[in-house]
Amino acid sequence: MRGRLSADACRFRVWLSQFAKFGALVLIIFSFALASVVSCDNEEKTSCPEGWRVTNIARTDNEGNLLEDDPEDWQPRCEGRHGVGESTYLCSSPAYPNPTSEGCTIPYGVGIAGKFTLSILDRRCREILSIVDQAKLGYNFIVWDLTDDKGNAVQPGIYRARIVTVVDEEIVETWGDIQVVR
Numbered sequence: 001m002r003g004r005l006s007a008d009a010c011r012f013r014v015w016l017s018q019f020a021k022f023g024a025l026v027l028i029i030f031s032f033a034l035a036s037v038v039s040c041d042n043e044e045k046t047s048c049p050e051g052w053r054v055t056n057i058a059r060t061d062n063e064g065n066l067l068e069d070d071p072e073d074w075q076p077r078c079e080g081r082h083g084v085g086e087s088t089y090l091c092s093s094p095a096y097p098n099p100t101s102e103g104c105t106i107p108y109g110v111g112i113a114g115k116f117t118l119s120i121l122d123r124r125c126r127e128i129l130s131i132v133d134q135a136k137l138g139y140n141f142i143v144w145d146l147t148d149d150k151g152n153a154v155q156p157g158i159y160r161a162r163i164v165t166v167v168d169e170e171i172v173e174t175w176g177d178i179q180v181v182r
Contacts, residue, residue: 034175054123054158057177058094066094073176076111078139084125089167090116092174099179100146107141108163118142121160122177128154135165146180156182 059068078091093107106118113136120129128148144161148155162175 009176030115030164037138052155054160054177057098057158060094060096060098063091064096068123069094070177075174078107090163090174092163092167092176094176095144095161095178097142099181101181103143103145105141105143106161106163106178107139108135109139109160110135110137112167113137114165114167119162120144120148120166121162122152122154123157123159125160134150144178154180157181 034088052133055072056068056070057064058070058073060066074092074094076091078093089111093109095104095106098104108116110116114134116133116135118129118133119127119129122128128146130149131142147156157180159180160175161178162173164171164173166172
């Protein structure tokens with residue numbers, strides 16, 4: 001019976017061919033996973049400015065009352081709930097409510113009316129939302145609906161709101177962290 005395989009040999013041969021196909025698939029998936037991890041690691045190292053780290057969040061209720069402070073966030077603070085000092089180019093108050101599950105209000109004040117940019121950054125400091133607008137003198141606010149530039153709902157986690165303007169050719173900024181919970 002030369003040329004004819006036993007039943008066990010046939011089963012082994014079928015198993016070996018299936019394993020080879022499966023092994024190739026595993027190798028391809030592993031290669032993609034490794035490439036994405038390496039690119040994320042590189043991105044994380046180069047995206048965040050030195051010294052940027054999330055320490056905590058300033059916890060607030062639905063009306064903006066501060067429940068627990070993070071003194072590193074939302075600096076310089078606006079003087080009082082609606083006060084913008086005459087020498088203040090840009091100030092902020094903690095976002096509310098924080099943590100949030102449906103959206104939050106980001107209050108800020110400007111001492112000189114002009115263009116500003118609000119950026120929402122993820123944990124790796126990638127910009128997921130950018131709004132450029134004109135701010136009027138005094139107290140302003142933006143409502144963030146917890147979506148990115150494409151309108152997709154963001155995942156739970158901590159995000160950084162960064163407000164930037166230019167005064168006399170100098171960049172002035174304020175920022176704070178917002179925790180999204182679902």
